[in-house]
Amino acid sequence: MRDEDREHHWVHVAEKSLIPKNEGRKVHWGDRQIAIFHLVDGFFAVDNRCPHRQGPLADGITAGGAVFCPLHNLKIDLASGCAQAGGEGKVRTYPVRLEGEDIYLGFEITETRIPMKEVMAIIRPSQWGRTKLKLADAGILAFTQLRVYGHGKQGGLKYWNAKKRADRLDTGISFIPKRLVIIVVPETQVRPAVNALIEANQTGAIGDGKIFVSPVEEVIQVRTGRNENRVKEMGGAVL
Amino acid sequence: MKMIRAIVRPEKEDTVVKSLEDAGFASITKFDVLGRGKQKGLQIGNSVYDELAKSFLMLVVEDAQAPRAVEAIHAGARTGQFGDGKIFVTQVEEAYTIRTGKEGL
Numbered sequence: 001m002r003d004e005d006r007e008h009h010w011v012h013v014a015e016k017s018l019i020p021k022n023e024g025r026k027v028h029w030g031d032r033q034i035a036i037f038h039l040v041d042g043f044f045a046v047d048n049r050c051p052h053r054q055g056p057l058a059d060g061i062t063a064g065g066a067v068f069c070p071l072h073n074l075k076i077d078l079a080s081g082c083a084q085a086g087g088e089g090k091v092r093t094y095p096v097r098l099e100g101e102d103i104y105l106g107f108e109i110t111e112t113r114i115p116m117k118e119v120m121a122i123i124r125p126s127q128w129g130r131t132k133l134k135l136a137d138a139g140i141l142a143f144t145q146l147r148v149y150g151h152g153k154q155g156g157l158k159y160w161n162a163k164k165r166a167d168r169l170d171t172g173i174s175f176i177p178k179r180l181v182i183i184v185v186p187e188t189q190v191r192p193a194v195n196a197l198i199e200a201n202q203t204g205a206i207g208d209g210k211i212f213v214s215p216v217e218e219v220i221q222v223r224t225g226r227n228e229n230r231v232k233e234m235g236g237a238v239l
Numbered sequence: 240m241k242m243i244r245a246i247v248r249p250e251k252e253d254t255v256v257k258s259l260e261d262a263g264f265a266s267i268t269k270f271d272v273l274g275r276g277k278q279k280g281l282q283i284g285n286s287v288y289d290e291l292a293k294s295f296l297m298l299v300v301e302d303a304q305a306p307r308a309v310e311a312i313h314a315g316a317r318t319g320q321f322g323d324g325k326i327f328v329t330q331v332e333e334a335y336t337i338r339t340g341k342e343g344l
Contacts, residue, residue, distance in 0.1 A: 118327065132289075136279075144246055144274035144295065182274075184327055217330060220309060222247065222316045222323035 008095065008106035009234045015101045019043070024067065026058035029105070034094060036103065037062055037078055043096045044078035045105050051076075051089025107234045115187040116216040116229045119194065122150065123201045123209040125179045134200040135183070138192040144182045149175035154206060178209065184216055186229075240331040240344065241305040245296045246274065246324040247316040252294040258315030259298070264308050268297045278321055293324065299331050299344060 013027045019038040026033050026048045033048035035058035048058050055071030062068075066077050066084060075085040081093040095106035123131060128145065135143065156174035161167035185193055194211055201208050219228040247255055249271070256267060273290040280289035300308050309326055317323055334344055 118329065141279050142274070142276045144272045144293065145290070146270060146272040146295070184325070214329065216327050217241070218309070218326070218328035220313070220326040220328075222245070222313055222326060223319060223321065225313050225317070 007109045009109055010097055010104040010106055012102055013105050014103045016043075016098070016103060017101065019103075022062050024058040024060065024062065026056065029107075033058075034105065035067075036096070036105075037067060039065060039078065041065060043098065043103060045094040045096050046076070046078060046081055046091045049091065050074055051083065051091055052087050057091070110233050112231050112233065114229045114231065116184055116219050117187055117190045118212075118214050118216045119183050119185060119190060119197070120212045120214070121181045121197045121201075121209060122148070122178050123181060123197070124203075124207065125177055127201045128179045128181075131181065131197060131200040134196040135193065138189075138196040140183055140185060140189065140193050140196065142183065146180050148178050148180045150178055151176055152207070152210070176207065184219060240299055240334055241302055242297065242299045242329045242331045243305060243308050243312070243326065244329070245312045245316065245326045246272065246293045247296060247312070248318070248322065248324065249292055249294045251316045251318070252296070255294075255296060255312055255315035258311045259308065262307055262311040264298055264300060264304070264311065266298055270295050270297075276322065276325070281322075291322065299334060301344065 011029060013029060013034070014025070014036060016038070019025045019036055021038050024035045024037040026035050034045055035048040037044045039062060046057060048056055050057055050069040050071060052069060052074045053071050055069040057067055057069060057076065059070045060067040065079060066075050068075055072086065074083055074087045074089070076082070076091060077084050079093070081091045083089045097104040097106065125147070132143070151174055156172055156176055158172035159169045161169055183193060190213055194213070197211055220226070221228055245255070252269065259267060272293050272295045274293055275289055275291055280287065280291055282288070296312070298308065305328055309328065312326055333342060335342055
């Protein structure tokens, strides 16, 4: 993909007059240092770190579209960022746009998707308070819960035959009150969430409940309309 | 198909349902739930309300319709304040109509 095809955020970093011809100057953007060179063919921008020993490229001597690292003379082509002589390596290049006296650098906008999971648990109603605390301890503060009725594969609670204690009758309470807890977390939080749920709810007796984990494609905050499962980054900084 | 579940303010339930209807989404299931977001509920003075009443709306739509349904919920539920809720979109593999036994919505 060519630079022009990508989505860029253009940042004003310097004025033309600050960079003498055939020389480089360093500018700061975030925690990054970028070297801008003023050559016969125009302006070029690369990371201000030689791929060899992190030498400050902005202090290097330029010749014919390339710069020589002041530390060990590695020759780097400024248009491509590739080393041409004296060693190997590549530095990151930035597209440059000129508007009058101003120099703008283009920072690529990238979007990463965070896989989100839904953790749904059916637990004893009496354990809910404990569960809430354990989840909070694991850093999971958001939840939705509701009262539900159901039974597991035992078919609910069955009455005993009062005369013959060993006999279980067919009748009983088939719908047992339970609490359904729904939390949606990034994939990395699934383990802590499941562990917290088990820790808070395991009594060892039948009826402790079940936990279901399933994928969620999109998570949208209604207040802002923002997709929480997508992170936009600009040249390494979160937007 | 996609299942769209939205946790919204109970007082916004009607406007969300209306907004969905206007966008052509008639079928919906709702239930009343309790919950909180990452702000850990509300605190007013010394009173802490850590579980707030919310409406849980659920609908299943065709893949291509999902963004429109999300948009409709967003339009109906938004106030701009904390507590507007969340929308979750998940994949549904199969759906059947019980009356006819036929597959599909």
